[in-house]
């Protein structure tokens with residue numbers, strides 16, 4: 001294998017890792033908010049204490065957080081075949097990975113959102129109500145912008161974990177950075193691909209940290 | 224002209240009956256001061272009028288519109304959603320701890336509801352905001368954020384925010400209790416000016432001298448009841464009620480003890 005060949009293969013791995021990372025964030029961040037709404041839903045059926053939507057999201061969150069992500073990836077990937085006999089081909093890998101990561105991270109983000117929303121003082125809601133804002137206006141104009149500021153540090157932690165977690169997609173042979181580095185290392189009996197992979201994840205996280213830091217700074221104009 | 228009419232308001236939190244048979248009226252241009260010991264139900268009363276709480280029974284009419292009445296079974300029946308929203312538009316409320324929106328500039332705190340609730344244009348809402356800021360002595364603060372202001376300045380912004388929606392009645396729940404004495408003076412001055420302009424106001428306050436000098440009427444509440452409802456002279460000077468005298472006596476005692 002030539003050096004160029006190694007680099008181009010690693011480059012492909014980086015691209016796939018980045019795709020998985022970006023798609024997961026784009027889906028899981030909004031999905032997490034929807035899940036958080038479900039988790040805080042006040043809708044009750046039959047009796048005051050039976051809140052079906054809340055119960056369902058609670059179960060979903062606890063399963064997502066209580067079982068290994070690796071297992072979830074495998075279930076999403078192999079599930080269609082084992083359960084319904086649907087033939088899976090390798091082009092499904094990327095979708096399976098994105099779906100599994102998104103529903104897993106949405107659960108974590110949901111809990112972060114919920115914590116942020118519940119930490120908002122009731123006075124903000126009351127002031128908004130007195131001024132005549134609708135519930136939707138109140139949430140998106142008054143509450144949510146402040147929630148974002150409050151939860152940014154926890155979101156940063158989660159995003160950095162996500163960068164590292166993308167390597168778990170190897171279980172379904174999704175050729176992300178880590179899978180490729182492992183393959184080349186075995187073939188060439190060389191440490192260099194691992195070192196390259198390590199540097200890649202490190203630099204990736206450095207960029208994430210810088211971006212999040214910038215966001216936090218941008219929001220530091222108020223307390 | 225009657226701006227507010229409350230009849231036999233009752234309100235409980237669980238077993239705790241907080242408002243028991245509250246009835247009173249407020250006429251246009253009047254300043255009503257509500258005084259009373261902690262826990263007597265003053266905030267709950269203001270919150271019931273402004274729809275932050277719902278009452279259990281009784282009747283409330285605001286600017287001639289019925290907000291809530293009581294059916295023959297003794298249960299409160301509220302007006303429809305649209306009517307309630309329209310009635311709420313007649314009222315402004317100033318909170319003890321300001322509740323400004325910290326992520327908005329002073330200007331946006333005052334313009335946001337004008338634009339999104341009343342549908343005013345950016346220009347006209349900013350013009351209104353600037354006039355009010357000038358009146359509050361804050362003309363150079365429109366780009367500041369609430370965290371950069373003193374408590375007294377924040378409270379003046381919150382008064383401007385309420386006034387920007389042109390309420391018929393402005394309600395204050397202990398507007399100076401979170402402030403140092405010297406900042407208290409700023410706020411009382413603003414309320415005094417509004418009173419001179421014949422703004423209809425209901426002010427819950429612990430500032431007895433202020434209540435005595437500014438209010439047209441004073442209500443003394445204790446244990447969920449209105450014990451006194453009269454002119455400042457009647458309540459502060461001529462009351463023969465033991466509870467009133469005890470409350471006022473304790474306060475003057477505190478004051479001289481300082």
Ligand SMILES: Nc1ncnc2c1ncn2[C@@H]1O[C@H](COP(=O)(O)OP(=O)(O)OP(=O)(O)O)[C@@H](O)[C@H]1O
Pocket residue numbers: 236239241259260261262263264265266267268
């Ligand atoms: N949301 C609530 N849930 C339960 N009890 C409440 C609630 N709000 C007020 N109370 C109770 O109602 C009573 C009256 O409270 P309220 O706040 O109206 O008194 P207040 O006269 O405004 O007192 P203060 O001078 O301390 O502000 C108190 O016993 C209080 O504990």
Ligand SMILES: [Mg+2]
Pocket residue numbers: 265266267396397
């Ligand atoms: Mg109170």
